[in-house]
Amino acid sequence: MPRAFATAALALATTAPLLVGVGSPAGADSSDRPSRTKTSAAWSATSVVAGTPVTVSGRVKDRVKGTRKVVLQQKIASGWIKVDGTRTTSSGDYVMAVPTGWFYSSKLRVLAKRTRKAGGDISKATRVTVVPAWAPQGDPKAWRHITRYQVRLNPCRTVTYRVNAAQGLPDPATALTAAHAAVDDIAQATGLTFKYLGTTDAMFQGSGKSIPKDTDLLISWQRDDQTKLDIGPSYGARGGAGKVIWGRNAQGKRIGLALNTGIAADSQEQGMTYTSMTQLLMHELQHAVGLHHVNDPYQYMNPSQSIYTLPLGQWGAGDLTGLRKVGLQAGCVRRW
Template identity: 30%
Template sequence: MPEQRPGPDPGSRLPTSPSGRTPQWVVDEALGLPVQPVPWRAPGPPARRRRGSGLLGLLAVLLVVGGSLGAAVLTGAVPWPWDRAAPAGLAPDRSVPLAAPTDRPSPGVEASRSPRGNPAPAPGAGGPHAFSLVQADGATPVAYDPCRVVHYAIRPDGAPPGGEELVHAAVARIAQVTGLVFVHDGPTDEVPAAEREVFQPDRYGDRWAPVLVAWETEAENPDLAGDTVGRAGSLAVSLGEGTRVYVTGTVSLDADQFPEILAQRDGEATASGIVLHELAHLVGLDHVDDESQLLYPQTVPGVTDFADGDLTGLARLGRGACVPEL
């Protein structure tokens, strides 16, 4: 069963920023989304902590502005049914077709032969950035498959006025920077769950479940307690020890606090920055200790869009591997 990683300490508070400004909302990410046990998945790496004293604990894969769901690394150790070796001296019996797996979609659904888009050019000077999860080589970031569409669905319950438009605008910005192609599947009544199934054929058909964007109250999601206003994360899968790719994720936004944020001066820009921060975690960026970057782990006045370091990391995440076998 995949390793479950602890959430952030609900009693922790982020310190005043180095410049002396006190951000109003926590931008904490929890990495490590628990999933139902499936034979072809294995636990991810050990949980790690965010840098800097006084910061809330990071779980283990990716997250953004307040946190609710993260990414669990799923690797496949069990071969596909049609790859099973025949007994010694016997040829494989092809007379009866083997049933397709029931815990994942048919291989190659919506996979194209080449990336569907192109990342925006990264700033020449680069900048500080970090990745939530890397491949076995210790350097290449885990990312969404650029040869596939990234579907997302929004659960509208509890959304503030203009909330859906806020999400769509942030998705468009992420798509522009990474080159990933996002498609909105419309509203969904799926309720966020800690052990969300990545494959839900009865609800979404023969494909990976879409990214779920939901507005939740603290009562519905205790991880949104206090100043935490959102959480996001994705799940990575692989065949055996092959390349890991993210296939779906969850973004949870605080239904109680967003109206308060939007009502403040420059509140729409602040709220937009929060959703962008979340979506950056969704596609694979981790926190950095530079408060000029949007991926700094707390909101900073005036920092509401991606800076050079964020853009450099996102451009790289848009150049992930195409894995049509999944």
């Protein structure tokens, strides 16, 4: 079983768009003005367990014939983002699915887009909360950023990942399955969108150069003699950012923007099973997205073997707080 964990070494602007409203020209005939629009929105539920189907439905009222484009928007720290869209019926009715695949508590609203003949409108914002199916254990304050200045992936772009499980434990096929399961757990807790690109021969060496150019996250198993990282016998795995540059968070504060990140797992660790391998990867993936060790034994970020006693796939309360702080709800991260 692994003895301890450690983070990989860390290497170390955007212009906000201005939205300008343009009124009607002075003296314009009222018949040339867009028809007034009114948008309603009703939510089938506003507090649910993750995975529970939720819809928002309503009507876009105007005096113009035809269908209208409507967009479901969600509020994150950096502003409103699109999460779904559709067209109304000819009578103005619409139905859209509300995302419940990840844990969050934020406001959502429906936007009816402006057309040449009809004005735009926005429904009243409503808070929707999606929670785990389990009761998270431990202290919700038991979390830490990986560095003083923070290091995060940009949650507003898709994170591509590859896996090198040729030496994976307990066997390559099981290791690959464990990697996917752990990534799914991270996605559910952060709101990050991951895209699997396939297998690779690459091995994470703690630097961005060791990661394929098309890959944001690399998960690999390797022997101690195949890397300068200390992954055995002292440590079961290493996780952390590869290449890091300065970025700007939603509050305009300078932080580390991870352009890629990775995990190097010891391929010679004894006694690993699907469960223990997934638990190990759940720990290391938190390093990969920007979190550090804590003392609370109920958190997956505890650096001891206590993680192997935790329920598989069930984050602790502190884990969830930290993952929220580095996830989509915390807003986009832009280049400095």
